[in-house]
Amino acid sequence: MIGVGRVLAADLLVAQNIAFYLIAVGMVIAAVRVVTVKNMVHAALWLVLVLGGIAAQFILLAAEFIAITQVLVYIGAIIVLFLFGIMLTRAPMDRSPDLDHPKQARVVGAAIGLVLLAVMGYALWDGFEDRQFGQILVQRTAQVSDSIFSTYLLPFEVVSVLLLAALIGAIVLARRD
């Protein structure tokens, strides 16, 4: 029985790795499309793919509550806000040529991104090398709520007040007077 259990655990690990790399490749392609595509509505829709992929990675990390929050808040609310923003500013619905800076600015941006990636990649490999997660336990929603409402109660209240302030600020800014 122990042998069977070990084989199953190894199979599960292989399946998790395959799922991780498939989703990760899709996410990176979609993210590159978000920052390069010439159509604003398409950029928002590619962003949906990235955000959904991130929710799937949270499931792989056994973080159920934050995966559901990611779908609710980002795909449900923030993408709709972005589409509202695109439509309220009367952006053209088809290709528009003036979404990017000129070519030399883009080359500098790409160079900065690559240098940043090299530095971060070196630091991450230096710090963690091939460290394994070990057994990833399910992080249950009840435990998350216990943690928020005991250890992190004060920061939680501060975030609530901040959300209220942002709400009032957005209304004041966007009001027509």
Add this chain to the structure above:
Amino acid sequence: MLVNQFLFLGAILFCIGVYGVLARRNAVLLLMSIELILNSVNINLVAFGALWHANDPSNLSGQVFALFVIAIAAAEVGVGLAIVLMLYRTRRSIDVSEVDLMKG
């Protein structure tokens, strides 16, 4: 699974977001790139949270901080889009390279 798998995915998404902030000129697309950056940070936080949780099951700090990041990102998008709408109303354009009133 390696911890570095998730950390490298976060780093790659972060750098794509930084490129987007530097290369895009449209304010709404700039906000989308900022969302990419914030989400890549969330992957890191949840990965570290899972690592801590495996050692100490009562510790869920990673997920709690990721939730705070999501809340603040929502506030940021709300205020950011309100600013973009004001910009559009006063200038009929949301090109950030034309917003140079405070340039010396």
